[in-house]
Amino acid sequence: MRRPGRGLGIAALAVLMAGLLMAAGGALVPRLLYRAASYSGSAMAPTYTKGDLVLFRKDPAEVRRGDVVLVTVGAMDGGEDPGGPVVERVVAVGGDTIAYEPGASRLMLNGRPLDEPYVKDGEPTAGSPGPFSVTVPQGRVFLLGDNRGNSADSRYRLRTTPGGTAPVAQVLGVALPQEETLRVGVLYGWLIIVGVLALLASAVLGVVWLVLRRRRPAVQGPVRAAATAEPAGPAHP
Incomplete structure:
Protein backbone atom coordinates (compact mmCIF):
# COMPACT_ATOMS: atom_id res chain seq x y z
CA MET A 1 0.00 0.00 0.00
CA ARG A 2 1.29 3.48 -0.85
CA ARG A 3 2.41 5.37 2.26
CA PRO A 4 0.74 8.72 2.94
CA GLY A 5 2.78 11.86 2.31
CA ARG A 6 5.09 10.32 -0.28
CA GLY A 7 4.64 13.35 -2.54
CA LEU A 8 5.68 15.63 0.31
CA GLY A 9 8.89 13.64 0.78
CA ILE A 10 9.80 14.00 -2.88
CA ALA A 11 8.99 17.73 -2.76
CA ALA A 12 11.11 18.20 0.39
CA LEU A 13 14.08 16.52 -1.28
CA GLY A 25 26.17 29.28 -5.73
CA GLY A 26 25.52 32.64 -4.10
CA ALA A 27 28.41 32.11 -1.69
CA LEU A 28 30.99 30.40 -3.93
CA VAL A 29 30.50 31.73 -7.48
CA PRO A 30 31.50 35.31 -6.58
CA ARG A 31 34.72 33.98 -5.03
CA LEU A 32 35.53 32.20 -8.30
CA LEU A 33 34.75 35.16 -10.57
CA TYR A 34 35.68 38.16 -8.46
CA ARG A 35 38.28 39.37 -6.01
CA ALA A 36 37.26 41.83 -3.30
CA ALA A 37 39.75 44.24 -1.73
CA SER A 38 39.47 47.04 0.78
CA TYR A 39 41.29 50.06 -0.55
CA SER A 40 43.74 51.41 2.01
CA GLY A 41 45.72 54.09 0.15
CA SER A 42 45.18 57.58 -1.20
CA ALA A 43 46.75 57.38 -4.67
CA MET A 44 43.39 56.65 -6.34
CA ALA A 45 41.44 59.53 -4.79
CA PRO A 46 38.85 60.72 -5.57
CA THR A 47 37.79 57.54 -7.40
CA TYR A 48 38.49 55.43 -4.31
CA THR A 49 39.12 56.57 -0.77
CA LYS A 50 40.48 54.70 2.23
CA GLY A 51 38.13 51.94 3.35
CA ASP A 52 36.25 51.59 0.03
CA LEU A 53 35.43 48.03 -0.97
CA VAL A 54 36.53 47.41 -4.56
CA LEU A 55 35.37 44.39 -6.55
CA PHE A 56 37.73 43.14 -9.27
CA ARG A 57 36.84 40.75 -12.07
CA LYS A 58 39.40 37.95 -12.14
CA ASP A 59 41.11 36.82 -15.35
CA PRO A 60 39.86 39.65 -17.60
CA ALA A 61 39.79 38.80 -21.29
CA GLU A 62 41.27 42.20 -22.08
CA VAL A 63 42.91 45.08 -20.21
CA ARG A 64 41.96 48.42 -21.77
CA ARG A 65 42.88 52.06 -21.37
CA GLY A 66 40.97 53.59 -18.49
CA ASP A 67 40.61 50.33 -16.57
CA VAL A 68 41.41 50.41 -12.86
CA VAL A 69 43.36 47.27 -12.10
CA LEU A 70 44.78 45.32 -9.20
CA VAL A 71 48.32 44.49 -10.29
CA THR A 72 51.48 43.10 -8.76
CA VAL A 73 54.48 45.39 -9.18
CA GLY A 74 58.11 45.24 -8.04
CA ALA A 75 59.67 41.81 -8.01
CA MET A 76 57.93 40.80 -11.23
CA ASP A 77 60.87 42.17 -13.22
CA GLY A 78 63.60 40.76 -11.01
CA GLY A 79 64.11 43.86 -8.88
CA GLU A 80 65.02 43.82 -5.22
CA ASP A 81 61.67 45.31 -4.20
CA PRO A 82 59.46 42.37 -3.13
CA GLY A 83 56.52 44.20 -4.65
CA GLY A 84 52.86 43.66 -3.92
CA PRO A 85 49.38 44.28 -5.33
CA VAL A 86 48.54 47.92 -6.02
CA VAL A 87 45.47 49.63 -7.45
CA GLU A 88 46.25 51.90 -10.41
CA ARG A 89 44.67 53.05 -13.66
CA VAL A 90 45.77 51.90 -17.11
CA VAL A 91 46.54 54.97 -19.24
CA ALA A 92 48.45 53.26 -22.06
CA VAL A 93 48.61 49.72 -23.45
CA GLY A 94 51.01 47.85 -25.73
CA GLY A 95 52.01 49.95 -28.75
CA ASP A 96 50.91 53.29 -27.22
CA THR A 97 53.32 56.14 -26.62
CA ILE A 98 52.69 58.14 -23.46
CA ALA A 99 54.67 61.34 -22.89
CA TYR A 100 55.01 64.35 -20.62
CA GLU A 101 56.90 67.63 -20.99
CA PRO A 102 57.41 69.95 -18.00
CA GLY A 103 54.92 72.80 -18.04
CA ALA A 104 52.31 70.82 -20.00
CA SER A 105 48.86 70.67 -18.46
CA ARG A 106 48.06 67.24 -19.89
CA LEU A 107 49.82 64.04 -20.85
CA MET A 108 50.19 63.16 -24.52
CA LEU A 109 48.94 59.81 -25.77
CA ASN A 110 50.02 58.88 -29.27
CA GLY A 111 50.69 62.56 -30.00
CA ARG A 112 47.35 63.85 -28.72
CA PRO A 113 46.38 65.40 -25.37
CA LEU A 114 44.90 62.76 -23.08
CA ASP A 115 41.53 63.66 -21.55
CA GLU A 116 41.39 62.42 -17.94
CA PRO A 117 38.27 63.67 -16.13
CA TYR A 118 38.84 61.24 -13.25
CA VAL A 119 42.08 62.78 -11.86
CA LYS A 120 42.07 64.60 -8.54
CA ASP A 121 41.64 68.37 -8.79
CA GLY A 122 41.86 68.13 -12.58
CA GLU A 123 45.67 68.01 -12.50
CA PRO A 124 46.84 65.03 -14.60
CA THR A 125 50.50 66.08 -14.56
CA ALA A 126 50.80 66.83 -10.83
CA GLY A 127 53.72 65.15 -9.12
CA SER A 128 55.51 64.14 -12.33
CA PRO A 129 59.22 63.79 -11.42
CA GLY A 130 60.43 64.83 -14.84
CA PRO A 131 59.86 64.53 -18.58
CA PHE A 132 59.29 61.11 -20.09
CA SER A 133 58.26 59.49 -23.33
CA VAL A 134 57.49 55.78 -23.17
CA THR A 135 56.43 53.48 -25.96
CA VAL A 136 54.70 50.68 -24.10
CA PRO A 137 55.97 47.19 -25.05
CA GLN A 138 53.39 44.68 -26.21
CA GLY A 139 51.89 42.73 -23.34
CA ARG A 140 52.52 45.53 -20.84
CA VAL A 141 50.62 48.56 -19.49
CA PHE A 142 51.55 52.02 -18.22
CA LEU A 143 49.83 52.76 -14.91
CA LEU A 144 49.08 55.97 -13.02
CA GLY A 145 47.15 56.86 -9.88
CA ASP A 146 44.20 59.24 -10.08
CA ASN A 147 45.74 61.35 -7.31
CA ARG A 148 48.77 62.27 -9.42
CA GLY A 149 50.35 64.43 -6.74
CA ASN A 150 50.53 61.47 -4.33
CA SER A 151 51.04 58.36 -6.44
CA ALA A 152 54.25 56.30 -6.79
CA ASP A 153 53.19 54.87 -10.14
CA SER A 154 54.84 54.06 -13.49
CA ARG A 155 56.48 57.49 -13.55
CA TYR A 156 58.57 56.43 -10.56
CA ARG A 157 59.33 52.96 -11.88
CA LEU A 158 60.98 54.08 -15.10
CA ARG A 159 64.42 52.86 -13.92
CA THR A 160 63.32 49.56 -12.42
CA THR A 161 60.97 48.19 -15.08
CA PRO A 162 60.80 48.57 -18.90
CA GLY A 163 59.43 52.10 -19.31
CA GLY A 164 57.92 51.86 -15.84
CA THR A 165 55.33 49.47 -17.23
CA ALA A 166 53.81 46.32 -15.76
CA PRO A 167 53.10 43.05 -17.58
CA VAL A 168 49.46 42.31 -18.30
CA ALA A 169 50.10 38.80 -16.94
CA GLN A 170 50.50 40.34 -13.48
CA VAL A 171 47.08 42.00 -13.55
CA LEU A 172 45.05 40.22 -10.86
CA GLY A 173 41.74 41.81 -11.76
CA VAL A 174 39.91 44.73 -13.36
CA ALA A 175 37.74 46.87 -11.08
CA LEU A 176 34.01 46.80 -11.72
CA PRO A 177 32.15 50.11 -12.01
CA GLN A 178 30.32 50.94 -8.80
CA GLU A 179 26.89 50.32 -10.33
CA GLU A 180 27.97 46.87 -11.53
CA THR A 181 29.45 46.11 -8.12
CA LEU A 182 26.05 46.90 -6.61
CA ARG A 183 24.25 44.66 -9.10
CA VAL A 184 26.61 41.77 -8.40
CA GLY A 185 26.15 42.18 -4.65
CA VAL A 186 22.36 42.30 -4.93
CA LEU A 187 22.20 39.33 -7.32
CA TYR A 188 24.30 36.93 -5.27
CA GLY A 189 22.92 38.27 -1.99
CA TRP A 190 19.38 37.44 -3.09
CA LEU A 191 20.53 34.05 -4.36
CA ILE A 192 21.81 33.22 -0.87
CA ILE A 193 18.62 34.51 0.79
CA VAL A 194 16.34 32.51 -1.52
CA GLY A 195 18.54 29.44 -1.02
CA VAL A 196 18.28 29.72 2.78
CA LEU A 197 14.49 30.17 2.55
CA ALA A 198 14.30 27.08 0.35
CA LEU A 199 16.30 25.10 2.93
CA LEU A 200 13.87 26.20 5.66
CA ALA A 201 10.91 25.24 3.47
CA SER A 202 12.43 21.82 2.80
CA ALA A 203 12.85 21.31 6.56
CA VAL A 204 9.17 22.08 7.14
CA LEU A 205 8.11 19.74 4.33
CA GLY A 206 10.39 17.06 5.72
CA VAL A 207 8.84 17.29 9.20
CA VAL A 208 5.32 17.06 7.77
CA TRP A 209 6.39 14.09 5.65
CA LEU A 210 7.82 12.28 8.68
CA VAL A 211 4.64 12.86 10.67
CA LEU A 212 2.48 11.49 7.87
CA ARG A 213 4.85 8.58 7.30
CA ARG A 214 4.57 7.40 10.88
CA ARG A 215 0.81 7.31 10.77
CA ARG A 216 -0.49 3.81 10.18
CA PRO A 217 -3.12 3.52 7.53
CA ALA A 218 -6.53 2.55 8.92
CA VAL A 219 -7.05 -1.24 8.77
CA GLN A 220 -10.32 -2.22 7.17
CA GLY A 221 -11.79 -5.59 8.10
CA PRO A 222 -13.62 -7.90 5.70
CA VAL A 223 -17.03 -6.60 4.77
CA ARG A 224 -19.71 -9.10 5.67
CA ALA A 225 -22.80 -9.16 3.58
CA ALA A 226 -25.94 -8.93 5.62
CA ALA A 227 -27.95 -12.16 5.47
CA THR A 228 -31.37 -11.66 4.05
CA ALA A 229 -33.94 -14.16 5.10
CA GLU A 230 -36.42 -15.08 2.43
CA PRO A 231 -39.94 -15.57 3.63
CA ALA A 232 -40.85 -19.19 3.84
CA GLY A 233 -43.13 -20.28 1.07
CA PRO A 234 -46.09 -22.57 1.49
CA ALA A 235 -45.30 -26.13 2.26
CA HIS A 236 -45.70 -28.50 -0.61
CA PRO A 237 -46.58 -32.06 -0.10
Whole structure:
Protein backbone atom coordinates (compact mmCIF):
# COMPACT_ATOMS: atom_id res chain seq x y z
CA MET A 1 0.00 0.00 0.00
CA ARG A 2 1.29 3.48 -0.85
CA ARG A 3 2.41 5.37 2.26
CA PRO A 4 0.74 8.72 2.94
CA GLY A 5 2.78 11.86 2.31
CA ARG A 6 5.09 10.32 -0.28
CA GLY A 7 4.64 13.35 -2.54
CA LEU A 8 5.68 15.63 0.31
CA GLY A 9 8.89 13.64 0.78
CA ILE A 10 9.80 14.00 -2.88
CA ALA A 11 8.99 17.73 -2.76
CA ALA A 12 11.11 18.20 0.39
CA LEU A 13 14.08 16.52 -1.28
CA ALA A 14 13.71 18.61 -4.45
CA VAL A 15 13.43 21.88 -2.50
CA LEU A 16 16.42 20.85 -0.37
CA MET A 17 18.61 20.29 -3.44
CA ALA A 18 17.50 23.58 -5.01
CA GLY A 19 18.21 25.45 -1.77
CA LEU A 20 21.67 23.94 -1.44
CA LEU A 21 22.53 24.84 -5.04
CA MET A 22 21.31 28.43 -4.70
CA ALA A 23 22.95 29.07 -1.32
CA ALA A 24 26.24 27.48 -2.38
CA GLY A 25 26.17 29.28 -5.73
CA GLY A 26 25.52 32.64 -4.10
CA ALA A 27 28.41 32.11 -1.69
CA LEU A 28 30.99 30.40 -3.93
CA VAL A 29 30.50 31.73 -7.48
CA PRO A 30 31.50 35.31 -6.58
CA ARG A 31 34.72 33.98 -5.03
CA LEU A 32 35.53 32.20 -8.30
CA LEU A 33 34.75 35.16 -10.57
CA TYR A 34 35.68 38.16 -8.46
CA ARG A 35 38.28 39.37 -6.01
CA ALA A 36 37.26 41.83 -3.30
CA ALA A 37 39.75 44.24 -1.73
CA SER A 38 39.47 47.04 0.78
CA TYR A 39 41.29 50.06 -0.55
CA SER A 40 43.74 51.41 2.01
CA GLY A 41 45.72 54.09 0.15
CA SER A 42 45.18 57.58 -1.20
CA ALA A 43 46.75 57.38 -4.67
CA MET A 44 43.39 56.65 -6.34
CA ALA A 45 41.44 59.53 -4.79
CA PRO A 46 38.85 60.72 -5.57
CA THR A 47 37.79 57.54 -7.40
CA TYR A 48 38.49 55.43 -4.31
CA THR A 49 39.12 56.57 -0.77
CA LYS A 50 40.48 54.70 2.23
CA GLY A 51 38.13 51.94 3.35
CA ASP A 52 36.25 51.59 0.03
CA LEU A 53 35.43 48.03 -0.97
CA VAL A 54 36.53 47.41 -4.56
CA LEU A 55 35.37 44.39 -6.55
CA PHE A 56 37.73 43.14 -9.27
CA ARG A 57 36.84 40.75 -12.07
CA LYS A 58 39.40 37.95 -12.14
CA ASP A 59 41.11 36.82 -15.35
CA PRO A 60 39.86 39.65 -17.60
CA ALA A 61 39.79 38.80 -21.29
CA GLU A 62 41.27 42.20 -22.08
CA VAL A 63 42.91 45.08 -20.21
CA ARG A 64 41.96 48.42 -21.77
CA ARG A 65 42.88 52.06 -21.37
CA GLY A 66 40.97 53.59 -18.49
CA ASP A 67 40.61 50.33 -16.57
CA VAL A 68 41.41 50.41 -12.86
CA VAL A 69 43.36 47.27 -12.10
CA LEU A 70 44.78 45.32 -9.20
CA VAL A 71 48.32 44.49 -10.29
CA THR A 72 51.48 43.10 -8.76
CA VAL A 73 54.48 45.39 -9.18
CA GLY A 74 58.11 45.24 -8.04
CA ALA A 75 59.67 41.81 -8.01
CA MET A 76 57.93 40.80 -11.23
CA ASP A 77 60.87 42.17 -13.22
CA GLY A 78 63.60 40.76 -11.01
CA GLY A 79 64.11 43.86 -8.88
CA GLU A 80 65.02 43.82 -5.22
CA ASP A 81 61.67 45.31 -4.20
CA PRO A 82 59.46 42.37 -3.13
CA GLY A 83 56.52 44.20 -4.65
CA GLY A 84 52.86 43.66 -3.92
CA PRO A 85 49.38 44.28 -5.33
CA VAL A 86 48.54 47.92 -6.02
CA VAL A 87 45.47 49.63 -7.45
CA GLU A 88 46.25 51.90 -10.41
CA ARG A 89 44.67 53.05 -13.66
CA VAL A 90 45.77 51.90 -17.11
CA VAL A 91 46.54 54.97 -19.24
CA ALA A 92 48.45 53.26 -22.06
CA VAL A 93 48.61 49.72 -23.45
CA GLY A 94 51.01 47.85 -25.73
CA GLY A 95 52.01 49.95 -28.75
CA ASP A 96 50.91 53.29 -27.22
CA THR A 97 53.32 56.14 -26.62
CA ILE A 98 52.69 58.14 -23.46
CA ALA A 99 54.67 61.34 -22.89
CA TYR A 100 55.01 64.35 -20.62
CA GLU A 101 56.90 67.63 -20.99
CA PRO A 102 57.41 69.95 -18.00
CA GLY A 103 54.92 72.80 -18.04
CA ALA A 104 52.31 70.82 -20.00
CA SER A 105 48.86 70.67 -18.46
CA ARG A 106 48.06 67.24 -19.89
CA LEU A 107 49.82 64.04 -20.85
CA MET A 108 50.19 63.16 -24.52
CA LEU A 109 48.94 59.81 -25.77
CA ASN A 110 50.02 58.88 -29.27
CA GLY A 111 50.69 62.56 -30.00
CA ARG A 112 47.35 63.85 -28.72
CA PRO A 113 46.38 65.40 -25.37
CA LEU A 114 44.90 62.76 -23.08
CA ASP A 115 41.53 63.66 -21.55
CA GLU A 116 41.39 62.42 -17.94
CA PRO A 117 38.27 63.67 -16.13
CA TYR A 118 38.84 61.24 -13.25
CA VAL A 119 42.08 62.78 -11.86
CA LYS A 120 42.07 64.60 -8.54
CA ASP A 121 41.64 68.37 -8.79
CA GLY A 122 41.86 68.13 -12.58
CA GLU A 123 45.67 68.01 -12.50
CA PRO A 124 46.84 65.03 -14.60
CA THR A 125 50.50 66.08 -14.56
CA ALA A 126 50.80 66.83 -10.83
CA GLY A 127 53.72 65.15 -9.12
CA SER A 128 55.51 64.14 -12.33
CA PRO A 129 59.22 63.79 -11.42
CA GLY A 130 60.43 64.83 -14.84
CA PRO A 131 59.86 64.53 -18.58
CA PHE A 132 59.29 61.11 -20.09
CA SER A 133 58.26 59.49 -23.33
CA VAL A 134 57.49 55.78 -23.17
CA THR A 135 56.43 53.48 -25.96
CA VAL A 136 54.70 50.68 -24.10
CA PRO A 137 55.97 47.19 -25.05
CA GLN A 138 53.39 44.68 -26.21
CA GLY A 139 51.89 42.73 -23.34
CA ARG A 140 52.52 45.53 -20.84
CA VAL A 141 50.62 48.56 -19.49
CA PHE A 142 51.55 52.02 -18.22
CA LEU A 143 49.83 52.76 -14.91
CA LEU A 144 49.08 55.97 -13.02
CA GLY A 145 47.15 56.86 -9.88
CA ASP A 146 44.20 59.24 -10.08
CA ASN A 147 45.74 61.35 -7.31
CA ARG A 148 48.77 62.27 -9.42
CA GLY A 149 50.35 64.43 -6.74
CA ASN A 150 50.53 61.47 -4.33
CA SER A 151 51.04 58.36 -6.44
CA ALA A 152 54.25 56.30 -6.79
CA ASP A 153 53.19 54.87 -10.14
CA SER A 154 54.84 54.06 -13.49
CA ARG A 155 56.48 57.49 -13.55
CA TYR A 156 58.57 56.43 -10.56
CA ARG A 157 59.33 52.96 -11.88
CA LEU A 158 60.98 54.08 -15.10
CA ARG A 159 64.42 52.86 -13.92
CA THR A 160 63.32 49.56 -12.42
CA THR A 161 60.97 48.19 -15.08
CA PRO A 162 60.80 48.57 -18.90
CA GLY A 163 59.43 52.10 -19.31
CA GLY A 164 57.92 51.86 -15.84
CA THR A 165 55.33 49.47 -17.23
CA ALA A 166 53.81 46.32 -15.76
CA PRO A 167 53.10 43.05 -17.58
CA VAL A 168 49.46 42.31 -18.30
CA ALA A 169 50.10 38.80 -16.94
CA GLN A 170 50.50 40.34 -13.48
CA VAL A 171 47.08 42.00 -13.55
CA LEU A 172 45.05 40.22 -10.86
CA GLY A 173 41.74 41.81 -11.76
CA VAL A 174 39.91 44.73 -13.36
CA ALA A 175 37.74 46.87 -11.08
CA LEU A 176 34.01 46.80 -11.72
CA PRO A 177 32.15 50.11 -12.01
CA GLN A 178 30.32 50.94 -8.80
CA GLU A 179 26.89 50.32 -10.33
CA GLU A 180 27.97 46.87 -11.53
CA THR A 181 29.45 46.11 -8.12
CA LEU A 182 26.05 46.90 -6.61
CA ARG A 183 24.25 44.66 -9.10
CA VAL A 184 26.61 41.77 -8.40
CA GLY A 185 26.15 42.18 -4.65
CA VAL A 186 22.36 42.30 -4.93
CA LEU A 187 22.20 39.33 -7.32
CA TYR A 188 24.30 36.93 -5.27
CA GLY A 189 22.92 38.27 -1.99
CA TRP A 190 19.38 37.44 -3.09
CA LEU A 191 20.53 34.05 -4.36
CA ILE A 192 21.81 33.22 -0.87
CA ILE A 193 18.62 34.51 0.79
CA VAL A 194 16.34 32.51 -1.52
CA GLY A 195 18.54 29.44 -1.02
CA VAL A 196 18.28 29.72 2.78
CA LEU A 197 14.49 30.17 2.55
CA ALA A 198 14.30 27.08 0.35
CA LEU A 199 16.30 25.10 2.93
CA LEU A 200 13.87 26.20 5.66
CA ALA A 201 10.91 25.24 3.47
CA SER A 202 12.43 21.82 2.80
CA ALA A 203 12.85 21.31 6.56
CA VAL A 204 9.17 22.08 7.14
CA LEU A 205 8.11 19.74 4.33
CA GLY A 206 10.39 17.06 5.72
CA VAL A 207 8.84 17.29 9.20
CA VAL A 208 5.32 17.06 7.77
CA TRP A 209 6.39 14.09 5.65
CA LEU A 210 7.82 12.28 8.68
CA VAL A 211 4.64 12.86 10.67
CA LEU A 212 2.48 11.49 7.87
CA ARG A 213 4.85 8.58 7.30
CA ARG A 214 4.57 7.40 10.88
CA ARG A 215 0.81 7.31 10.77
CA ARG A 216 -0.49 3.81 10.18
CA PRO A 217 -3.12 3.52 7.53
CA ALA A 218 -6.53 2.55 8.92
CA VAL A 219 -7.05 -1.24 8.77
CA GLN A 220 -10.32 -2.22 7.17
CA GLY A 221 -11.79 -5.59 8.10
CA PRO A 222 -13.62 -7.90 5.70
CA VAL A 223 -17.03 -6.60 4.77
CA ARG A 224 -19.71 -9.10 5.67
CA ALA A 225 -22.80 -9.16 3.58
CA ALA A 226 -25.94 -8.93 5.62
CA ALA A 227 -27.95 -12.16 5.47
CA THR A 228 -31.37 -11.66 4.05
CA ALA A 229 -33.94 -14.16 5.10
CA GLU A 230 -36.42 -15.08 2.43
CA PRO A 231 -39.94 -15.57 3.63
CA ALA A 232 -40.85 -19.19 3.84
CA GLY A 233 -43.13 -20.28 1.07
CA PRO A 234 -46.09 -22.57 1.49
CA ALA A 235 -45.30 -26.13 2.26
CA HIS A 236 -45.70 -28.50 -0.61
CA PRO A 237 -46.58 -32.06 -0.10
